[in-house]
Every structure is written in C-alpha cells, then in structure tokens.
Amino acid sequence: MAQTLKTSALDRRVWLVAIAFFAIGTDFNVVSGILPALARSLDVSVPAAGQVVTSYAFFYAICAPLLAGLTTSMRRKPLIAGSLTAFALANAASALAPTFAFLIGTRIVAAFAASMFAPAAYGFAASLATPERKGAALSAALSGITASLVVGVPIGSYIGNRFGWQGSFWFVTALALVGAIGLGFRLEHHEEQTAAPAMGAPAASFLARFAPLAKRPVLLGMVPSLVWYVAMFSLYTYLGATFTERGMTKEGLSAMFAAFGIGSLIGNHVGGSLGDRFGSQRVIATALVIQIANLAWLGTTGASLVANALAVAIFGMNVWFMFPAQQSRLLALAPKHGPLVLALNNSTMYLGGAIGSAVSALLIRHGVATANLPWVSCVLYIAALVVFALCSRALRCDARVSTRTESM
Incomplete structure (x- = not known):
C-alpha cells in the first residue's frame, strides 16, 4: 500500500513549477487591481496606464510561439532557472520604475522571460511523471495559474493599494525568486544531450508552430x-478602475478579485467535465449567452458589494468555463497538431488581452466612463457569440461537403 502511494505521488519539483506559474499568473492579472493607484503615482491617465497590460500581453503572444521553437535544443536547467530569474528581476525593476516609459520596458522584459519559461516548464513537468500521470503532473503545475486568481491577485491587489502599487511587483518578485531558487537547486540534467540543430532548424520549427x-x-x-478574449479583457483590464469609479473601497476591490478567482476555479473545474458530457459546442454557446446576460446585469449593479461580487464571480466562472471546452474543441478539429494548436490558443488569449485592453483604452479616451465598461464587454461578447455561430456553421458545412466527397 505504501509502495503504491509512493509511486502515485507527484514529484515535488512539479509543485515548484506550480509556484512559478503562481507568480506569473499573479503578475499578469494583478495589474488590473492596482491600475488606478499606478496611474495616479506616475501621473498618467487610466487608459494610458492600461498600456502596462497591453504591452505585456502583446509581447507574450508574439514571443511564446517564437521562443518555444528557438529554445527546443537548450538544456532545461539554465533555460528554466534562468528565465524565471530574469522574470523576477524584471518585476523588481518594475517596482523601482522611475517613469512610466521605464515601467513599460520592464513589463516587456517580464513578458519575454515568462514566455520563455512557460513552454520549457510544461515539458519539464510532464517529464517528471510516468506516462499515465503526465496529465496529472501538467494539471498540478498549471494549478498555480488558477491559484493565482483565487489567492495571488487579491493579496497582490491589497498590497498594492495598501502600501503602494510597487508592493504588488515586489510580491511577485519574491514568489518568482522562491520558484527560481527551488528549481535551480532541484533541477537535474536528466534530459538527454542533443546535437546542435542544423542551420535554419529554429526557423523551420518556428514556422511549423503556425502551420x-x-x-x-x-x-x-x-x-x-x-x-x-477581446471581450473579456476589455473589462478585466479595467476591473479595478471600474469599481473605483463606482466608489468601492480598497478592501472591496480585493473582494472583487477574490470573487473572480473563486468563479474561475469553479469554471475551470466544471467546464471540462461538462464539455465531455454535453459537447464543447453546446457548453461554449451556453457560457456565451450566460456571460452576455451577466454583463448586462453587472452594468446595472452600481456600488452594491454583494451584487457586484456575485456578478464578477459569474464573469470569472464563464471565462474559465469556456477554456477547457475550447481546448477540447480545438483538439478535435486538429488531432494531429494537438500541442501546437494548444500553444497557439494560449497565444490567442494574450493577443486578445492586448486588443481588448487597447479597445477599452481608446473608448475611455473618447468619453466612455470606466464604470460603464461592463456594457462594452457585453456588446463584444454578443459579437463573439455571432462569430462563434457563423464559424460553427461553416465548420458543419465543410464537414458535410467532405462527407459527400468521400462517399463519391
């Protein structure tokens, strides 16, 4: 019995990877909660401060597939420990940023380091488990992202609003250093040494990721x-600013992000199983409809703490409700390109973050109140539902044509 338990237990290094992902998830998502404080401190407008999110998301979306192809031949220890250390230093530099332009530069460096760490960490976590436990190892490693929404972002938001926005980045720096030091000591050169790639191989690998x-x-x-994702980040990026304009306290803001995290945890836990039972198509369509109705309600909740917390929890639940269902859907559409498609889907999320935050920044500059951004997100989710319906119809038509062609 003891032997069985020992065999089934996950390698402890998987949990060090989870700590690292906890830091990365907190870093990207905590900015929304400190955006008003950051804007005041650096003497920029709230929409201008939103560029902190836009720049990070855009460069992560571009760098992730590129670096995944270019770093495949590198040894894991220097790649993982080095990129995570660089991520920690970039966050320390963010905390020390004397100007807004300098802060943007440090966020780009942090995105570069995070996008280098993530694919290597996925592979490392999977390599630590037996074939039948690889899924569990990846799930455990990525639990750091979900945990960051439930715990990291509310704590980081509270620290930033209580002690200054710089405190949020120091918090992330400390988390990243714990992961980097732990992995640096525990990583072993267990991967096989591979020959240096031939000239042009990295470029081919990069192009293959977009095939x-x-x-x-x-x-x-x-x-x-x-x-x-554009619809989601058009609101989430400015969620702190939205509730600040509605008169919410610092403690109330932390409660909102905790509600979002709890909803995300529920959605991520339930979304995959419901997708398996009822089909990804139906789950996504239902989640989009619920999200539209929920955002219309959030647009009318005013300063009510309970109503806002419930609406934000439903908002987070639907965001993560669709994520596993969409992954299953993409795997079904391209079973031979599973890892590549999932990597591109991850980049799509960050690209949506860059576009969504930029769209809201533009609207705020042209007079839209941040308190009314739930309505903007609602309209964009309606557009997402329409696009989803049209694309699903096109896929069904293609499937019918393919079936007829094969039967001839």
Missing part, C-alpha cells in the same frame, strides 16, 4: 476565441 493556422478548421475554431 495549423493554414488549415481552415483550426482557423475557424480559433477566430471566435480571439473575439471572446
């Missing part, structure tokens, strides 16, 4: 997710 996009089913599957 699935040339396939019509994958493209039709990803376009709707880009639109709903």
